[in-house]
Amino acid sequence: xxxxxxxxxxxxxxxxxxxxxxxxxxxxxxxxxxxxxxxxxxxxxxxxxxxxxxxxxxxxxxxxxxxxxxxxxxxxxxxxxxxxxxxxxxxxxxxxxxxxxxxxxxxxxxxxxxxxxxxxxxxxxxxxxxxxxxxxxxxxxxxxxxxxxxxxx
Numbered sequence: 493x494x495x496x497x498x499x500x501x502x503x504x505x506x507x508x509x510x511x512x513x514x515x516x517x518x519x520x521x522x523x524x525x526x527x528x529x530x531x532x533x534x535x536x537x538x539x540x541x542x543x544x545x546x547x548x549x550x551x552x553x554x555x556x557x558x559x560x561x562x563x564x565x566x567x568x569x570x571x572x573x574x575x576x577x578x579x580x581x582x583x584x585x586x587x588x589x590x591x592x593x594x595x596x597x598x599x600x601x602x603x604x605x606x607x608x609x610x611x612x613x614x615x616x617x618x619x620x621x622x623x624x625x626x627x628x629x630x631x632x633x634x635x636x637x638x639x640x641x642x643x644x645x
Contacts, residue, residue, distance in 0.1 A: 542631075547625045590634070591635065
């Protein structure tokens with residue numbers, strides 16, 4: 493879904509660049525790309541849990557990510573319950589963090605790397621029918637670095 497959306501956006505961006513100047517010689521900057529709901533519906537198999545098109549800021553992390561990692565989470569996990577000692581999600585098995593991280597939804601991206609590894613332009617706002625939507629990215633970054641005395645984590 494995201495590749496086709498991004499390809500559609502890239503095609504739209506190419507069309508914007510190819511806009512002929514108005515009579516006074518200035519390009520028409522009022523052009524707003526319009527996304528078709530049908531395009532989004534057809535291309536669901538390209539979706540990513542880390543990318544979301546929405547008219548509202550998401551209140552929770554993607555379903556596959558743990559709540560304790562999310563900055564915006566207000567709920568506190570039950571500290572008295574015990575957890576089993578196995579990887580709950582196979583995609584996280586064998587991953588080791590190199591820093592204390594924090595995750596949040598962001599909308600301030602102007603470019604991104606798509607599934608194929610190509611750099612693509614991210615539109616700030618996309619008009620879909622009567623309401624505009626934004627493209628949210630679930631981003632994980634290291635917190636402020638405080639190196640350990642030994643230099644290792």
